[in-house]
Amino acid sequence: MLLSLNWLREFVPYTGSIQELADRLTMLGLEMEEIIRPFQDIDDVIVGHVTTRESHPDADKLSVCTVDVVADEPLTIVCGAPNVAAGQNVPVATVGTVLPGDFKIKKSKIRGVVSLGMICSEKELGLAEESSGIMVLPEDLNPGEKLVDALRLDTEVLDVGVTPNRPDCLSVIGLAREIALAFNLPMTLPAVHVPEDGPDTSDIISIEIPDPDTCPVFQVRALEDVTVGPSPDWLRWRLLAVGQRPINNIVDVTNYVLMELGQPLHAYDFDLLKGNIIGVRRAEEGQKFVTLDDQERTLTAKDMIIFDAERAVGLAGVMGGANSEMQASSTRVLLESAVFHPPSIRHTARRLGLSSEASYRFERGVDQPGSRFALNRAAGLMHQVAGGQVRPGIVTNEPSPWTETPITFRPARAASLLGIDLDEEFCRKTFVALGMTVECKSDSWTVTPPPFRPDLEREVDLIEEAGRVYGLDRIPAILPAITKDIDDQSATENDYSFANRLKTWAVGKGFNEAINYSFVGQTDLDLFAIPDDIRIPVANPLSEDQNVMRPTLIPGLMMSVRQNMSQGNTNLRLFEVARVFHAAPQNETGAFEPTRIGLVLSGRRNPNAWPWPDEECDYADLKGVVENLLTTFGHVDPTFTLKTDHPWLEPCVVVSTAAGELGVMGRVMPDIADSFLARKNVWVAELDADLLASVWRDHVVKFVALPKYPPVKRDITLIASVTLSVAKVFETINSARIPNLDDTTLIAVYQPEDNTEERNLSFRLTYRHPDKTLKDKEVDKLHAKLADSLTSALPVRF
Incomplete structure (x- = not known):
């Protein structure tokens, strides 16, 4: 919202600085984006008085003018405008002045005559899009005075950031009310004077609203014998200062009142309306309509239109129709002031990508009783700037009157x-x-x-x-007193603490946390073939990409993959711990909200480490991470079952433990991964964090004394068939019950290129005695015993 300081002072006698005002409004919750000086580009243009005007001796269309800008220092300026004449006050850009468009005025010689400046037109000053000659100023201005001061242009404008819950501040009056309160100043509303004449408006128009829910109130006034033309200077300059383009006096008044009172209005050419009916209703599915910008729009049954006796004449709350807009020849005006259903306006504006100043306010809510005041304010201003007569009376249809809510x-x-x-x-x-x-x-x-x-x-x-x-x-910041009984230490860990524990584990494993919206798009869920019956659509989505509550973490994590890939980060280890949402009509809230942990692996396994800097992550990496997660949180003996025909994982493995099915893991299908810019395999897992927590909360902490004596480590490499699983080797080592064997770890797997039937499995064995330091001979004996056990129990060799 752009707030002109001069406009504000018409209602509140504020005398302080604009910076002080910006600081105070910020503390009231209205953030200041910036301070704008809308006419800064013509700040150096001054008022000049043309004392003489003579024809150029060598050019029929040029004039040589003597212009007074400073006493006793007349300037000679060559001008090509046909309307320049002696005795005029004109805007002058002297040598060195820079005009809009970075046009610098220089001393020049034009057809042999030296010119020391330029007499400017409104177009050259950025005050109009077109002009046929120089700008002629009022006679009572003083030469040498700055143009912006002489015309009392708005030199300071605040760009106020207004939150969606404060539609009242989308107007000068709304901000004036806040400022009057902040500085303890009186506030006056704009004066309204509507001279009425002729038959009553109800004699020529009636209002129909077939669906009362679409429009709480719709009201009109009629004006006749108006003269459509350029607005007076004060109105044009004010609109330019707040970013509005002047069009004509009728349309400019509606925009002026919109900015002043926050009530969108629309002016129809009464002679272009069919019949004596106007109203609001839903559009027909597929209906075509041409808006004021000459664009044909295809409407849906959710859109609202303004209609007359035969056709649509406006897109309600968004933009008027080209078939009823004010023309230069128009003489009769039907002025509309209404209030529309905010969600409908928001839906139409966003679907069509047609955001306007009117829709911006309607979709946030406008002052229903105040809409009548705005209607009268606009009618009075139209009479003032366009003449004509205002018909008596206001025709109103108010199916849903505003009621107080104490x-x-x-x-x-x-x-x-x-x-x-x-x-x-x-x-x-x-x-x-x-x-x-x-x-x-x-x-x-x-x-x-x-x-x-x-x-x-x-x-x-x-x-x-x-x-x-x-x-x-x-308000001073005081931390609340917190008392925690030592008995609470034995209490069951809550969901928040367990989620933090999960995050700590993931960070410790080298993952980076992703925090995504709880909303995803229906198209994303369609891509992953998520069943419709568990989806929960959002009633008023922020966008089409966020129109359903997420039933799984994977679409959001894949969006994080896309963002990283687009920035060149192709080596990913991401995780997210968050709730998902499944439709559950039997629940009071209509939703079931379990907590999930999602994991993503993609790219190189060890991008910055030797000896495998170029190896890609694969299933073994993902399985190892999941196994570590389960072991860390007390889930023993997990099972991994291959599942066929999964809609978006290939392969898909179901993870289960004694507590139940935890979730799935596997590789995202290449065609789906490709749609998220992933050119390499993307390995994901999504597990039930609530089930993880249920086992963790039942675990018993046991303390074991730290070992006092050093370990002795031995490596062993087995040559085995590729069909022999590593798990079988571990099982055999454990069943051998070798004394003082403290730990066994798989450290390497080697597959010779010339042998597809065998592979090398390297293990590191750790021996430790609880009461003494082991000697090499003792370890060698134990190691040899283990080797014999392996060769006798398994088809392996060394």
């Missing part, structure tokens, strides 16, 4: 929630200044929010208002 406010509750003792008189004055009505009782008040504050629905909203006006920066 809220109970307890000062003691406010003090408890904010942590400070707010003075009750301060709270009362704050609420009244914000437009609320207050009935004070001893310990419970009744507060009625105004219609322009749809965000005030609960007591906590009122408490927030009191807190932000008091100054959230003034």
Whole structure:
């Protein structure tokens, strides 16, 4: 929202600096994006007075003018405009001035005559898109005065960032109300004067609203014998200052009132409307409609249109129709002021990619009772700038009148929630200044929010208002006292603590955490063939890519893969611990929300390590990580079962333990991985964190004394058939029951290129005696015994 300081001062007598104003509004929750100086490019242009004008001796279309800009220092300027004449006040860019478009004025010789500046047109000053000659200024201006000061242009404009819950601040009046409160200043509303004449408006138009839910109120006024043309300078300059393009006096008034009061309006050429009916209804599926920008739009049954007796004449709340727009020849105006269903406007604007100043406000909510005030304000201004007569009366159809919603406010509750003792008189004055009505009782008040504050629905909203006006920066930061009994140490670990434990494990294994939205797109779930019956659609999605609650972590993690791949990071170890959402109509909330842990491996196994810097991750890496996870959290003897016909994993392995089925792991199918920019294999696992937690919470911690004596390590390499599993070797080693064998680890697997039937398995064996230091001879004897056990029990050799 762009706020002109001059416009603000028409309603609030603020005299401070713009920086002070920006700082105070920021503390009120209205963040200042920047301070704009809209006419900065013409700040050096000054007012000049043409004293003489003569024809150029060598050019019929050029004039040689003498221009006074400073006393006793007239300038000679060659001008090509046909309308320049002696006695005029004109804008002058002297030598050295830089005009919009980075056009620098230099001393020049034009057909033999030296020119010391330029007399400017509105187009050259950036004040109009087209101009037929120089800009002629009012006669009462003083030569040498800066143009921006002489015309009283808006020199300072604030770009205010307004949060979606504060639609009231999308107007000058809304921000003026905040500023009056912040600086304890009076505020006056704009004056409204509507001189009415002629027959009543109800004689020529009626309003129909077949579906009352689409439009709470629709009201119109009629004007006749208006003259459509350029707006007066004050109106054009004001609109330019706040980023609006002047069009004509009728349309400019609707934009002016939109910015001033926050109420979108629309002006129809009454003569182009068919019949004596106007109204709001749903569009037909596939209906075609041409908007004001001359683009044909295809509508759906969710869109709303404005219609007359024969056709659609507007896209409700978004943009008017080309078939009823104001023309230069128009003489009759039907002025509309309405309130529409916000979700419908939001849906239409986003689906068509057609965001406008009107839709931006309608989709956040506008002041329903205030829409009539805005209608009268616009009608009065149109009469002022375009002449004509305003027909008496307002034709209104209001199927859903606005009703007050009183809220109970307890000062003691406010003090408890904010942590400070707010003075009750301060709270009362704050609420009244914000437009609320207050009935004070001893310990419970009744507060009625105004219609322009749809965000005030609960007591906590009122408490927030009191807190932000008091100054959230003034509330001291005090940490709450926390007492923790030593008996709590034996209590069951909660979900939050276990999730942190999982994250700590993942980080320790070299994974990076990914934090994704809880929303995904229906198209993403279709790609992974997720069943429709477990999906939970979002009622008002932020976008089509986030229109359903995630039933699995994998689509979000694959989006993280895409983001990394697009930035050149192809070696990935990602994890996420978060809730997923499954439709469960039997639950009170309609959803089942289990916690999952997702793992992603892709790229090189050890990108920065020797001796295998170029080896790619494979199934063994993923299985090793999952096995470590299960072992860490007390799940013993896991089983891994191959599953065929999985919709997006190939291979797919189901992970189970005695506690139940934990989840799946495997490789994302190449065609799916390719759609996420992954050119290498992507290995993923998604496991049930709740099931992991259930076993972990039942575990018993046992303490074992640290070993006192050093270990002795021996390596052994077995030559075995490729069909012999490593698990079988471990089982044989354990069953041999070799004394003092403390640990066995597989350290290498080698597959000779010329032998596809055998491979080499290297193990590291750790021997340790609990009561003494082992000697080499003792270890050699134990090692030889183990080797004999392996060769006798397994088809292996050394």
